[in-house]
């Protein structure tokens with residue numbers, strides 16, 4: 001299948017944000033038109049992010065600054081995917097959360113009890129916790145050491161998160177600290193694992209053949225697509241250089257200069273589910 005035909009055959013686009021739709025505070029010129037065209041041609045898109053420190057409301061506000069109208073329904077954060085995963089595999093369990101207040105609200109809004117009473121905890125959830133303190137690390141270590149069978153879930157494997165001045169430790173780094181103390185490794189939900197894409201397909205009712213993951217990182221975005229058995233599309237508008245691409249063991253199904261190539265292919269080509 002040629003590039004255009006492949007892009008036209010996709011009805012469900014999972015989109016990375018930074019490096020794909022915008023770069024930092026700079027919106028790409030094609031982004032608004034692309035999102036509009038997805039809708040006009042009967043295609044569904046979801047913004048996928050590994051960041052579990054922000055709630056969807058925070059992202060809705062961020063996109064609104066670019067003049068993009070989005071609702072909570074347009075997003076899947078690793079926090080949401082984790083909540084969906086917990087609903088499915090650990091329904092009704094009492095949770096200990098190492099995560100932000102907004103993640104806590106997300107879990108509570110889905111009916112989970114989040115507790116600091118360690119005797120009640122049935123599952124430990126680790127997020128990108130920008131409100132982390134040492135007591136939480138002690139609590140998590142105590143829980144995991146006290147019960148080797150206790151389910152332990154992490155939202156995302158990223159070691160660092162980019163900021164204006166460089167990087168700060170992300171969820172994966174804290175999980176390494178916990179591993180050093182307890183020998184326990186979490187089940188990880190976010191990219192490059194397949195779960196976010198799989199949960200999205202299940203939730204919105206699309207097949208693997210109808211779904212693509214689009215992003216600017218091979219080792220997280222594209223790889224999560226490959227791991228989920230869907231089309232993995234790399235855009236060269238962000239982090240990946242031709243050199244990184246040439247040396248990567250993971251090969252995208254498609255490499256695009258930027259996501260405007262999707263716009264060019266789908267414009268005037270409706271998708272029928």
Ligand SMILES: [Mg+2]
Pocket residue numbers: 016017018019020215216217238
């Ligand atoms: Mg990106």
